[in-house]
Amino acid sequence: MPEIIIYLSKGESELFVEQSLQQLTPVTTDTVIAAVTIDVNRTYQEMDGFGASFTDSAAYLINQVLDSEQKAELMSKLFDPQAGIGLSVVRNPMGASDYARDIYSYDDLPEQETDTELTRFTIAHDEVDIIPLLQQALKLNPELKLMASPWSAPGWMKTSGSMIAGELKKEYFQVYADYFVRYIQAFAKSGLPTYAVTPQNEPLFEPHHYPSMLMLAEAQSDFIKNYLKPNFIKHNIDTKILCYDHNWDRPDYPLTVLEHAEEEVDGIAWHWYGGDASAQSVVKQAFADKEVHFTEGSGGEWIPPFEQAFSNVIRTGIEILRNHSKSFVLWNMALDEHNGPTVPGFGKSTCRGIVQINQQTKELTYTLDYYALAHFSKFIRPGALRVDSTSSNEFIRSVAFRNTDHTIALVLFNDGEEAENIAVNLQEAELVTFRIESKSAVSIMITV
Template sequence: MRDITMYQSNGENELFVEQSVAQLPQLSGDTVTATIEIDAGQTYQEIDGFGASFTDSAAYLIHQVLDGEQRTELMSKLFDPQDGIGLSFLRNPMGASDYARTVYSYNDLPENGTDPELSGFSIAHDEADIIPLLQQALKLNPEIKLMASPWSAPGWMKTSGSMLTGQLKPEHYQVYADYFVRYIQAFAAHGLPTYAVTAQNEPLYEPQHYPGMLMLPEEQLVFIRDYLKPSFINHGLDTRILCYDHNWDRPDYPLTVLEEAAAEVDGVAWHWYGGAPAAQSEVLAAYPGKEVHFTEGSGGEWIPPFEQAFSNVMRTGIEILRNHSKSFVLWNMALDEQNGPTVPGFGKSTCRGVVTVNQQTRELTYTLDYYALAHFSKVIRPKALRLDSAASNELVRSVAFRNPDGSVAAVLFNDGEAEETVAVKLQGEEVLTFSMAPKSAVSLKVDSK
C-alpha cells in the first residue's frame, strides 16, 4: 500500500484540511464518475515554485505592523516546507508599484536632474522592510528563487520626467541597463541572488495614477538585446531575462521580441487579467526551450463570493501549470483591511492579499489565496517534473508532478455543480477513490513504493 497524504478544501469552513486516507469511505468502482490517469512516462516542465510579492505595502504590514510573534508564525506558515506551505518563488518590484506607501525608485533626483553614473543609486528603502523579510524567507526555505520587475525607470530617464506615465528615453537605455546591474549586485551583497528579471511590468499599460512605463515590443527587444543582456555578460551576471510580463491576450508581443532577441531572452512572463492560459503554450511552441513563468495574478472584490474567488484561483492555477509554467505567483503577500496601502492618489483598491493585516486591530487573517496556494505548494516541490494527466470527465481538472524524492503530487478541482466520485490511477494502477463535492479541491502526495 502506498503512503498517501491528502488535503481537501470543501467550502469556506474547510480549507486545506488534511484528511485521513484510511478513514475515507470505501467506494466501489461502479460509482466512479471521473478517472484521472497519470502517466509518469510523459514529462513536461520542471517547477520552480509558487508564491507572491513582498511589495512595499506587504513588507511594511508584515515587518512593522505585526508583532514579532505574529511575524514569526506567518513567515513559518508561508515558507517552511514542513510547518508551513513552503512557498518558493518571490517577485520583487524594483522600486514603487501601485502597492507602495510612496512613489520611489533607487535613484530619485530633483526635477531636470540626471545621474548617468548612478552615483546616487541606493536600495536603502528596501533595507528597512523588504530585505529582512526576504532573508528570513530564504532561511526558512533555501530553495526560494527571487525575481524582480520594475514598474518604472527613475523619472529622469523618461519622456514624462516622472515615474508616472511616459517611456524610457533611448539615450538612457544603457544607464537603465546599468541600473538593473546595480540592483542585482546590491541584493546579492545581502545574500539575495536574483534568479530572473523582467524588463518592464505590464509594458502595454500606462497608468495615470501609479508608477508605470509604456514599452512597446520594438523598444523592449532593443533594450534587452543591445543593452540589458550585454551588460549582464560584462558584469558576469547569470540572472535570466524574461520578456513581456503582461496578459495572455497579446502573445504577439513576446513573439515580436523573441523574433529579434531570442538569443538574449530566457523566457516569457505572463499575467491573467486578459486572454487565456493557452497563450503560454502558443508562444512556447514557436520558441521551444524558453522558460514559461506566470508572474502576477491578483484576486479581489471583482470576484466577490468566496466560492467563485477560490474556484478561480484553483481552476486557473491548474491551467497555468498545464500550459507549461514553471511558476505560479499571485500578487501582494499582505494587504490591510482597506486592501492597501496604495500610492497616494490611487483611489479605491479592490485587490486581495495572501494574508490580511488589519492596521487598526493588528489582527492577522489568512485569505483564500493562502489556502489555494497551499494546494499547489505543499505537495508540488521545487524541481518537480510535470507528468501527463488526463481526466475522463472534463469537469474534474487535474495537474500532476513527480517530486525529486520520487513522490507523485496531484492537484484536482471539481469544477462542476454535482458531486463526483474520482478514481486516481498512476501507470494504470488505482491509487485512491474518493468523492469530491462541487467546487472542492483535493491535493494528493503519493509516496514512491
C-alpha cells in the same frame, strides 16, 4: 500499498485540511467513476515554485504592523516547507508599484537633474522592510528564488519626467541597463541572488495614478538585445531575462521580442488579467526552448468570495501549470483591511492579499489565496517535473508532478455542479477511490 497523504478544501469552513483515507467518502462499486490517470513516463516542465510579492505595502505590514511573534508565525507558515506551505518564489517590484506607501525609485532626483553615472543609486528604502523579510524567507526556505520587475524607470530617464506614465528615453537605455546591474549587485551583497528579471511590468499598460512605463515590443527587444544582456555578460551576471510580463491576450508582444532577441531572452512572463492560459503554449510552441513563467495574478473584489474566487485560483492555477509554466506567483503577500496601503492618489483598491493584516486591530487573517496556493506549493516542490495526467470527466481538472524524491503530487478540482466519484490511477494501477464534492479541491501526495 503506496503511502498516500490527502488534503481537502470543501467550502470556506474546511480549507486545506488533511484527510485520512477513512475520512474520505467511499465510492460504491455500482457508481460511475471518473478515472484520473497519471503517466510518469510523459514529462514536461521543471517547477521553480509558487509565491507572491513583497511589495512595499506588504513588507511594511508584515515587518512593522505585526508583533514579532505574529511575524515569525506568518513567515514560517508562508515559507517553511515542513511547518508551512513552502513558498519558493518571490517577485519583487524594483522601486514603487501601485502597492507602495509613496512613489520612489533607487535613484530619485530633483527636477531637471540627471545621474548618468548612478552615483546616487541606493537600495536604502528596501533595507528597512523588504530585504530583512527576504533574508528571513531564504533562511526558512533555502530553495527560494527571487525575481524582480520595475514598474517604472526613475522619472529623469523618461519622456514624462516622472515615474507616472511615459516611455524610457533612448539616450538612457544604457543607463537603465546599468541600473539593473546595480540592483542585482546590491541585493547580492545582502545575500540575495536575483534569479530572474523582467525589463518592465505590464509594458502595454500606462496608468496615470501609479508608477508605470510604456515599453513597446520593439523597444523591449532593443533594450534586451543591445543593452541589458550585454551588460549582464560584461558584469558576469547570470540572472535570467524574461520578456513581456503582461496579460495572455497579447501573445504577439513576446513573439515579436523573441523574433528580434531570441538568444538574449530566457523566457516569457505572463499575467492573468486578460486572455487565457493557452497563450503560454502558443508562444512555447513557436519558441520551444524558452521558459514559461506566471509572475502575477491578484485575487480581488471583482470575483465574489468565497466559492467563485477560490475556484478561480485553483482552476486557473491548474491551467497555468498545464500550459508549461515553471512558476505560479500571485500578487501582494499581505494587504490591510482596506486592501492597501496604496500610492497616494490611487483611489479605492479592490485587490486581495495572501493574508490580511488589520492595521487597527493587528489581526492576522489567512485569505482564500493562501489556502489555494497551499494546494500547489505544499506538495509540488522546486525541481519537480510535471508528468502527464488525464481525466475521463471534463469537469475534473488535474495537474501532476514527480518530485525530486520521486513522490508524486496531484492536484484535483471538481469544476462541475455535482459531486463526482474519482478513481486515481498511477499508470494502470488504481491507487484510491473517493467522492469529491462540487467546487472542491484535493491535493494528494503519493509515495511509491
